[in-house]
Amino acid sequence: MVAPTRRLGKLHREGRAAYLFLSPALLFFCVFLILPFVFAIVLAFSDWGGFDLGTLKWAGTSNFRDVLSFNGIFVKPILVNTLLFAFGSVFLATFGSVLVAYCIDRLSFQGFWRVLYFLPVVATVVAIGNVWKMMYQPAGLINGVLNKLGVNSIGFLSDASYALPSVTVVQAWASIGGAVLILTAGLKAIPTQYYEAAEVDGANSWHLFWSITLPLLRPALLFVLITQFIGGLQSFALIIVMTGDGGPVNATNVAAFEMYQRAFKYGAWGTASAMAMVLFVIILAITLLQLWIARRRGEETS
Amino acid sequence: MRISRGIKLAVALGLLASAAACGGGSGSGGGGDQVELTLLSHYSDGPSKEGLDKMIQEWNKENPKIQVKSQVVKFDDLLTTMTVRQTGGRGADIVSAYGLWGGQLLKANVVAKVPDDIAAKIKAEYSPAALGAVTTGDTLLGYPTELNTYVLFYNKKILAAAGISKPPTTWAELADAAKKTVQRDAKGNIQVEGLSLIQDGDNKSVHPFLSLLDSAGGKFLAPDGTAQFDDAAGKAALKFESDLAAAKATNPSISPTKQFRSGGVAMAIQAGWWIGSLKTQMKDHYSTDVGVAAIPGPTPGSKGSLAYGFFMGVNQRSKHAAEAWKFLTWMNEHKTPDGKVTETGKWLADQGLIPPRTADQAEYKKSLSDPNLAPIYDAATYAMAEPNQPGAYEAKTALHNAIMGVLADGKNSDDALAQAAKAVKPQ
16 A cells, blocks of 8 residues: 555656646647737737737726617617627528438438538638628529529518528528537437337327437537537628628728727727727626526536 | 726737737838838739839939838728737837728827828829818828829710710709610610719719718718718708619619720729720720719719829838928929929829829820810819818718619618718717
């Protein structure tokens, strides 16, 4: 039997070795995550036009007052757009991916179907955005089909009432592949005995899905929901590719895009950082809410 | 109140750590006693790149101890590239920038003060429109380079077919021509737009509006950055646009740069550089179909335009500012072999742009190869210079959103202007 002091010494040595092995990853996180985060917090309370740190001035909470003012454009329409975009794309993508994953689980050549639905995830956002942009054009594929059905062309990206839903659909479509992959793995983890026992008890397909599949799929669904929400709230590239400037008239302008514009176009780094902090708090709150709801329902998420 | 030194130091260390992690080097340097200057611009292709490269090569040949190296990016990436490189300590020695950005570049200590002797020469030898477009407050940002003014482009054939023999000279005539030339199919879709009030790219709806505002005697921003576009002149200009939109004679979803060439747009308020594109795209049809006139004002005889410009200045952080000014002075002042105009003036005129130097303008006006250029050159004498104080870019975006709200969504023009004016913050 090893003496306690020798065991403690061994533990310390192992701890040091562990930290040594972890240090490259920790350094990476410090440089690319912690430092920029701290810098963003400092900037959120400053007035800085970029370029020269010597021009950094303390601004107190004025950036937050500007950002959260109802006279400005950040709360409405930008934050509203961001939430609608995130909720809409998550709802569509989750509903679509559950349906697709459930169907794939009951088909032959499952690998082929999974690859097919995963392809949009592999494609770049620029390619996806441009293809959909072309399809949405007045003379594009979608309007061509509508015209054949006797419906007038719709300005999917030029009409303020259609632009945000149009971009939301593309975000959802592009997200389905990744979610399908996770949910398929979740479906595979459900023991078949449960289904067999339920069938013996006379359960139909709907009962099987509602009472067995969905509850047991909850951990995978929770992961999908959280990651999709964060992705949706931070979305930026797709908006730039499809609308160029968050238009028409800010109809598709979202928080991440506005931050980019404020910082890199207008040189208003303080306002941009304050927006980033507001978005960070919103994402954190929504994520915690999702975890809390899941835990309340008895789901072990830790 | 200045931020505390401790925080500044922490931030600086943070940035240094990030920069160290990202790697990077000095924007300029050189071995021995040779100096290498870097010049960042958006002259990335075609005649603009060829002309600049030719001048740089000539300089490098004549000045072995001061070598200039050109760095180019697309215009859409220029400001972002400047921001990132400058923050990372790798800014170019010489920056070529859009005048609109002048205020924020000045506020952030990016551009160095123009030496007094050079500033005096520039102020004496360049046109007021060019100077106005590259001056923030009382500060000259550098040598004016590109200069563009706004005019009315019209399709002669479409106007003639509508019974209009000469370009409109008042807003009433302009509105009448727009309504007469618009054509729609059975479903109401516009086949020919009467008057286009937007353009592609960053300026969208603002420059055409500001040209109309200028024709009505209005102003965009006050020197302190407060909005002035919501006065009677601004309301009249936007009401004019709003009425055209209500009459469906203008439609912001139609892109003039794509539709005008094929007869899909009867008239458009556009910048002078468009001539070069139209010549290339329309070939023989250009001379028979395209006419250019001054943008009319609300009353007979009144006209308006907007002038915007680019400049080349020296980076405040450049270790070789003297050499950079030496090169810029040579570049902007040395003449062509025939001695008639400056090489830079020729380089710009060859691209269909107005040379900013008064003497070059006068020389080119003597023998304009294209009568359509005359109104563009004339506009340089009366155009409103685009304001460029800090916050001007944001003000421009707020104004654009207001205009598009009126043109695309049918919002009340007075309300839209008032909302935009509220969003403009003096800095």
